[in-house]
Amino acid sequence: MKIKSIETIQLKEFPLIIWVQINTDNGFTGLGETFFAPNAVSEIIHNILSPLLINNNPLDIENHWRNMFEMTNAFGYAGAEARAISAIDIALWDIAGQVAKQPIYNLLGGKCREKIRTYNTAGQYGENTDSIDAILSPVKLANSLMDEGINAMKWAYTDHFADQTRGNYISDEDLNLLVKPIKKIRKEIGYNFEIANDGHGRWNLSSAIKIGKALDQYNILWQEELIKPVNIENHIKLADEIESPVCVSERLISKYQFRDYLKNGAIEIVMPDLIWTGGITETKKISTLAETEQLPVAPHDMTGPVNIFACAHISMNIPNALIMETCRAFYNQNGWYNKIIDQNIEVKDGYLLAPKGFGLGTRLKKDIFNRDDIIYKITDFNSGHLHWGGFKSNLFEVVTKNGKKSVKRKL
Ligand SMILES: [Mg+2]
Structure with a gap:
C-alpha cells in the first residue's frame, strides 16, 4: 500500500x-x-x-x-x-x-473508558447565543446546559478587560465586573455546576495573580492561560499563588515544549491541541509524559469537526483523560459540523461517546x-x-x- x-x-x-x-x-x-x-x-x-x-x-x-x-x-x-x-x-x-x-483508539492500546465527560465552551453559531448568554444571562445558560446533562462550562471572562490595558493592569472595579456572571451562577445554582476561565495568555503575572485570587472563592475548575506559556518560572509562581489549577496550554507545540513545563511543575492540567501540537502521535506522547507527572489531560477544541473526533480517540485511550472541550453551538443539530461531516459526534447526558466505525469514524x-x-x-x-x-x-x-x-x- x-x-x-x-x-x-x-x-x-x-x-x-x-x-x-x-x-x-x-x-x-x-x-x-x-x-x-x-x-x-x-x-x-x-x-x-x-x-x-x-x-x-x-x-x-x-x-x-x-x-x-x-x-x-x-x-x-x-x-x-x-x-x-x-x-x-x-x-x-x-x-x-x-x-x-478498528477505531483509532484500539490502535493506540484500546479504551480506558467508553465515554468522556464534556464541558461546553460558550460559542455562537446560527440561533445559538451561548457566548452572549455567558455574560448577559449566565444562569439561563448554566440551566440550559444542565438540562442537557452538561455540568461544566468555559468562558474567557477576562478577555474584554485585558483588551483595555493590553493585560498590564486590572482595576478592582473591572475585577468586580468580570466576576459578576460567575457570582450569579454560584448564588442561584450553587457549586454543582463547574466553571473554567480561559485568559488566552493576555495578562502579565501580577494581574493574573490578582484575577486568579479574586476568582478562587468561586471554585474555578481551572485557570487557563492567564499568562502566555513563555516563562516556566512565572507559571510556577502563578500556580503557587492561586488555588485554582493552572491549565497549560494549547500554545505549547510538541512534546519538547510540554516537557519543560511538565518536569518543572508549571502545569496542573495539561491541555494539548491535537491539530496544532503534532496530531495523534504527538498528543499520545504528551499524555504519557503528563501521566509520569501524575497530571490529567483535557484536550483543546473550538476549532473543527475532525479535531473533535481525534480528541475523542485520544480521550478514550489515555488513562489520564480528565474531560473534553466541546461546543454545542458547533456540534448540535443546527450547528455547522453537520454541514461538513457525515457522522457527527454523539454527546449524551454530558458525555461524549466513543466514536463508532473504523479509523476516525467520520468523513x-x-x-x-x-x-x-x-x-x-x-x-x-x-x-x-x-x-x-x-x-x-x-x-x-x-x-x-x-x-x-x-x-x-x-x-
Ligand atoms: Mg484556551
Whole structure:
C-alpha cells in the first residue's frame, strides 16, 4: 500500500480551517484537519511535506512524523509547519484504522473508558447565543446546559478587560465586573455546576495573580492561560499563588515544549491541541509524559469537526483523560459540523461517546466538493509539485518512467 495523492480542502465559509485527505493506491482515504492560516498550511502540505509521503506506506506513521518534523523544525517547533504535520498525522491514523478495521483508539492500546465527560465552551453559531448568554444571562445558560446533562462550562471572562490595558493592569472595579456572571451562577445554582476561565495568555503575572485570587472563592475548575506559556518560572509562581489549577496550554507545540513545563511543575492540567501540537502521535506522547507527572489531560477544541473526533480517540485511550472541550453551538443539530461531516459526534447526558466505525469514524460530506466556495488542491504522482528544492533535497529524485513521474527515495 502506498500513498497516491494528498488533497487539501478549504471552504470560504470557514476561512480558518483546512482539511487534508490522503489517498492510497488501494482505495483508502484518510481525513485530517487543522486551523489557522490555511493557505500557509496548504503550501507546506503540497510543496514541502507531500514529497516525503507520496509513494510511501501510510502505515509508517511514526517514521513519517519524524521525517516531517526533521524537515521543518529548523523554523521552530510550531507554526504552520506543526499544523500541517498535525493534519497529516491524523489522516494517516485514519487510514491505519480503516486498514485494520478498528477505531483509532484500539490502535493506540484500546479504551480506558467508553465515554468522556464534556464541558461546553460558550460559542455562537446560527440561533445559538451561548457566548452572549455567558455574560448577559449566565444562569439561563448554566440551566440550559444542565438540562442537557452538561455540568461544566468555559468562558474567557477576562478577555474584554485585558483588551483595555493590553493585560498590564486590572482595576478592582473591572475585577468586580468580570466576576459578576460567575457570582450569579454560584448564588442561584450553587457549586454543582463547574466553571473554567480561559485568559488566552493576555495578562502579565501580577494581574493574573490578582484575577486568579479574586476568582478562587468561586471554585474555578481551572485557570487557563492567564499568562502566555513563555516563562516556566512565572507559571510556577502563578500556580503557587492561586488555588485554582493552572491549565497549560494549547500554545505549547510538541512534546519538547510540554516537557519543560511538565518536569518543572508549571502545569496542573495539561491541555494539548491535537491539530496544532503534532496530531495523534504527538498528543499520545504528551499524555504519557503528563501521566509520569501524575497530571490529567483535557484536550483543546473550538476549532473543527475532525479535531473533535481525534480528541475523542485520544480521550478514550489515555488513562489520564480528565474531560473534553466541546461546543454545542458547533456540534448540535443546527450547528455547522453537520454541514461538513457525515457522522457527527454523539454527546449524551454530558458525555461524549466513543466514536463508532473504523479509523476516525467520520468523513467529509460528498456535497462539499460541489460547493462554489471550495478551494481544492491535489498533489499526486503527476502533479509537478514534487520537485523539492529545499533542505534534504538529496533524499529524493523525481523519476520519469513510461511517461509517469514518481518520487524515489535515494536512501
Ligand atoms: Mg484556551
